[in-house]
Amino acid sequence: MKTSKLVVIAVITCAAGFIGFETAAVAAPMTNAQNIAAGKSIAFNRTQGNCLACHVLPGGKMAGDVGPDLAVLPLKAIFKTKEKLVDFLYDPEKVIPHINMPQFGKNKVLTHHQMELVADYLWSLKG
Amino acid sequence: MKKLLIVAAAISLVGIAGSAEAIDWWNLGNTKVGPEQTLKDFHQYFKEQFPKMSLQKYALGSYAFSPEMYQQYQQAIQFNPGDLTLSQGKAAWQKKFPDGKTYASCFKDGGKGVAASYPYFNNKTGQVVTTQMRLNSCRVENHLQPLKYGSGSMIALDTYFTSLSNGMPVDIKVQGQGAVKAFEEGKANYFMKRGQLNFSCATCHVAYAGKYLRAQIISPLLGQSAHYPTYRAAWGAVNTFEKRFQGCDKKVGAMPQKLESVNYRNLEYFMSYISNGIKINVPGYRP
Numbered sequence: 001m002k003t004s005k006l007v008v009i010a011v012i013t014c015a016a017g018f019i020g021f022e023t024a025a026v027a028a029p030m031t032n033a034q035n036i037a038a039g040k041s042i043a044f045n046r047t048q049g050n051c052l053a054c055h056v057l058p059g060g061k062m063a064g065d066v067g068p069d070l071a072v073l074p075l076k077a078i079f080k081t082k083e084k085l086v087d088f089l090y091d092p093e094k095v096i097p098h099i100n101m102p103q104f105g106k107n108k109v110l111t112h113h114q115m116e117l118v119a120d121y122l123w124s125l126k127g
Numbered sequence: 128m129k130k131l132l133i134v135a136a137a138i139s140l141v142g143i144a145g146s147a148e149a150i151d152w153w154n155l156g157n158t159k160v161g162p163e164q165t166l167k168d169f170h171q172y173f174k175e176q177f178p179k180m181s182l183q184k185y186a187l188g189s190y191a192f193s194p195e196m197y198q199q200y201q202q203a204i205q206f207n208p209g210d211l212t213l214s215q216g217k218a219a220w221q222k223k224f225p226d227g228k229t230y231a232s233c234f235k236d237g238g239k240g241v242a243a244s245y246p247y248f249n250n251k252t253g254q255v256v257t258t259q260m261r262l263n264s265c266r267v268e269n270h271l272q273p274l275k276y277g278s279g280s281m282i283a284l285d286t287y288f289t290s291l292s293n294g295m296p297v298d299i300k301v302q303g304q305g306a307v308k309a310f311e312e313g314k315a316n317y318f319m320k321r322g323q324l325n326f327s328c329a330t331c332h333v334a335y336a337g338k339y340l341r342a343q344i345i346s347p348l349l350g351q352s353a354h355y356p357t358y359r360a361a362w363g364a365v366n367t368f369e370k371r372f373q374g375c376d377k378k379v380g381a382m383p384q385k386l387e388s389v390n391y392r393n394l395e396y397f398m399s400y401i402s403n404g405i406k407i408n409v410p411g412y413r414p
Contacts, residue, residue: 053341062342066335093325098151100334102324107380109323 032120039121042114049110049118054101058125067101074127085119086112150334152327156318162301162310162400169333169401173349177337185350186405188413192337192344200412209286209358209410212365216287219280224269230288233265243292243407244299246396248306255309255392258285259367276386277370286356286365289409297353297407299400313397316390317348323380328394343414352399354411365410368395 043051044060052060054067079085088095090105090112104110110118160168170182184191190200220230220238231237246257262284263273274281301310317328329348331340336347355368362370369391373383384390 064338064340066331066338066340066345100326100330102326107323107325 035117035120036124037121039117039119042110042118043121048114049104051118070122070125070127072127075122075125076127082116082119082123085122086115089115089118152318152320152329156315156327156329159311162307165310165314166401166403169348172333173336173347182349182404183406185347185402186353186408188346188350188354188411189337189344196344196414204412207358207410207412208363209356209365209412212283212286212356212358213290213410215280216283216285216290219284220287224271226269228269230262230265230284233261233268238288238291240292240295242289243295243297245289246392246399247300248303248309248396250303250305253305254389255396257369257387257392257395258288260387262288277367282356282365282367285367286410289356289407292407293409294406296404297399297402299396299403301396301400309393310397310400312390313393313395316394317397321379321381322376324378326379328375348398348401350402350405352395352402353405353407354409354413356409357411357413359413361414368398 040057041048043049043057046053051057051070052063054064056063056065056069056071058071075085079088089110091103092099092101093103102109105112105115173180173185180191187197187200190197223229234241242258245261246255248254249256259276259281262281266273274284301307320327320330331345332348332351335345338345352368355371356365358365359371367386369386372391372394373386376383
């Protein structure tokens with residue numbers, strides 16, 4: 001997976017060089033905005049991430065308060081990189097032993113791509 | 128089980144990334160300190176979590192945590208739809224067997240106050256006996272076919288039998304090696320993480336009692352056994368404690384077990400014992 005990502009990055013970088021930096025800079029945020037929207041939708045959906053069951057998220061109605069408030073939790077400071085946040089979502093217990101949180105990847109609650117989208121969304125939050 | 132008290136302190140310190148939540152639940156559930164100490168630890172834990180709440184208030188479940196919801200509850204119980212099931216159970220209880228006897232003949236004091244000590248451990252069979260099992264054995268003793276567990280007629284009968292202990296405190300006994308073993312197994316089951324979502328019963332009903340899961344307030348372990356069989360608006364009917372176990376198992380993505388299975392009976396035994404002292408109020412009413 002990591003190798004393929006590197007290849008993608010390499011291709012994008014080459015393309016950006018080819019087309020010119022400005023075009024790439026415009027195209028990237030748009031894609032990211034779509035990813036963020038898709039991630040938010042997964043996070044809010046009861047049959048998918050259902051993050052709202054336990055966590056407060058900006059704009060989320062009837063959120064639970066079992067887990068930390070994700071509207072204020074400094075996720076970037078905690079996880080440093082988005083990839084580490086995806087790893088955490090995959091198997092939270094591996095990062096924090098015995099934590100009370102579903103293993104979204106390990107137990108196949110979400111696909112890897114869905115977790116990446118959720119991470120894109122969470123990374124876009126203030127914290 | 129001293130660890131349970133540490134959990135109380137730890138949960139109040141929700142640190143960065145929830146590191147304070149990192150409690151080894153499996154270990155906690157398998158630490159055998161005996162029933163009495165376990166009960167003491169749980170009662171102490173909840174006292175520290177909710178210092179102003181009296182033991183009897185736990186009978187209200189999640190309603191004890193929200194004055195608004197409590198008001199709705201008071202209105203709802205003006206006419207508890209569960210009372211219909213109760214009267215069906217009463218009629219069945221009073222109906223004479225072919226031999227002229229009734230269910231009352233199987234129990235001390237005609238059944239009054241008996242269910243407060245259910246489930247109990249039968250030393251002869253080495254099994255936890257629930258109210259429904261006892262009602263069926265009463266039928267068999269009187270040459271009748273047993274009723275199907277989970278059937279409407281069994282639920283109604285169970286509801287009436289249990290209501291004969293209304294107002295009396297839950298009074299489960301755990302005495303003797305076999306009883307203690309069944310209790311410890313029920314406790315371990317309570318703390319065992321399970322299913323796709325990987326939650327144990329304790330995850331929600333001990334660690335997060337009184338907190339919100341979406342719009343629902345999570346009820347505490349204490350008092351849960353005292354209102355079953357209960358009317359749940361979500362069911363639109365009265366059903367049993369074990370039916371609720373099945374619902375919880377399904378919710379966390381675990382395979383629900385059969386009603387009256389050894390695991391569920393042991394779980395019921397453990398949970399009911401922890402509610403000792405809390406007054407029975409059947410049929411209860413829940414959202």
